[in-house]
Amino acid sequence: MCSDFVVLGASGTTGGLIAEELVRQGGRVVVAGRDAARLARTAARFESGAVSVLAVDLADPASLAAMAGAGKVLVNTVGPFTRLSPSVVAACLDAGTAYLDLANERAAVRALLDRDAEARERGATLVTGAGFGPAATEALVLALLKAEVGAAAVKVATATHSAYDTDGVRGSVTEAMAEGATSYRAGELVRAPLGEGATALTFGGAIRTVIPVPAGDLEAAREASGAPEVTAYAAPRGSGTSDGRSHAYAELTDTDGRMHTAELTTGEGFAFTTAVATATAARLLDSPPPGAWTAARLLGAELVASLPDTKIQLGR
Known part of the structure; x- marks a missing residue:
């Protein structure tokens, strides 16, 4: 059966x-x-x-x-x-x-x-x-799009609290990071050395240093929004979160230049x-x-x- x-x-x-x-x-x-x-x-x-x-x-x-x-x-x-x-x-x-x-x-x-x-x-x-990636960030983009029409630019970011450090996750991260920092500019995928484009974003009650990453969040946010400018950021692996929770962030700039944000908070990432x-x-x-x-x-x-x-x- x-x-x-x-x-x-x-x-x-x-x-x-x-x-x-x-x-x-x-x-x-x-x-x-x-x-x-x-x-x-x-x-x-x-x-x-x-x-x-x-x-x-x-x-x-x-x-x-x-x-x-x-x-x-x-x-x-x-x-x-x-x-x-x-x-x-x-x-x-x-x-x-x-x-x-x-x-x-x-x-x-x-x-x-x-x-x-x-x-x-x-x-x-x-x-x-x-x-957690990319479902958390894409859910935020989808929630923003329910109220707004026409996304010109999207940024998403994650900071994950994990109770486990597994060989499988490490292997996937290592293989993915070889692609370098990726983003969409004018609808085209562009690459830069990993670590380039680091910035500070405030979400989950803290100012977090995040870097552009070649994560599935990037493709999910682009697929959901259709925006020509998309970047996916993540807090560096191993940085953790001080509150023991996992956080995601989305920032959508609409075609009129207005910015809209959303945050997701949850427990342990696994x-x-x-x-x-x-x-x-x-x-x-x-x-x-x-x-x-x-x-x-x-x-x-x-x-x-x-x-x-x-x-x-x-x-x-």
């Missing part, structure tokens, strides 16, 4: 948290990954029969096909996504399985969104960015990611719309704001 969800990377920190929450909500879950022994230890955390285990070889098309066919929705938590997700996406398209990932690498988010026409043609649903991913996965069980989406655009700003311990506040 086909399960509701396959969680690829379930033996890792984020995948394990997502699998636990999906089971808690009553989902039938397959925990999948490359290491059978680690998967067995993960499965042992659940009541007998709550999950099933599937070892997968990401380099083997037959193994990928078996994984994609094991559930209605596949949640991919294995990065770096730019390198590792394309074959998983292809397997899901062939199997007719909805695909969801946590990517926050600019190139990975862009690559998935560029498959929108293919996904619609095949009646498939592909979703990316189901995590907890927010788990909430976004499980809410999106649940949405994908119920007649998901075809195409390629970001998680925040699929869910909407209101649903993101309703997640546990999360608040969106619009500024001036």
Whole structure:
């Protein structure tokens, strides 16, 4: 019998948290990954029969096909996504399985969104960015756009409090940062050395030094707003937050030159990611719309704001 969800990377920190929450909500879950022994230890955390285990070889098309066919929705938590997700996406398209990932690498988010026409043609649903970045900042842009028409420029920024420091996150960040500082100027992607363009933004009750980053937030904000000038900033990794909370910021300049701001505050970053991913996965069980989406655009700003311990506040 086909399960509701396959969680690829379930033996890792984020995948394990997502699998636990999906089971808690009553989902039938397959925990999948490359290491059978680690998967067995993960499965042992659940009541007998709550999950099933599937070892997968990401380099083997037959193994990928078996994984994609094991559930209605596949949640991919294995990065770096730019390198590792394309074959998983292809397997899901062939199997007719909805695909969801946590990517926050600019190139990975862009690559998935560029498959929108293919996904619609095949009646498939592909979703990316189901995590604190880029879902938090895009939700803010979407909230601002509900009141304003015509975005000339957008800035988004994050400062994350994380309880975990995982190999997977470090690997994804390292691979993404090799792209350097990226932004959109006059609708064109431009690059500069990482660290160039550092600035100070006030959000989350503090003045924060942030740098432009090649994050998925950049593509999500551009996709949502259509603005020709877009920059995504982040507080340097490891800087943390003094209040133990995670903060996101969006600043939209409209076509009349007026500036509008919004802030999101939530708790620990992995907890927010788990909430976004499980809410999106649940949405994908119920007649998901075809195409390629970001998680925040699929869910909407209101649903993101309703997640546990999360608040969106619009500024001036």
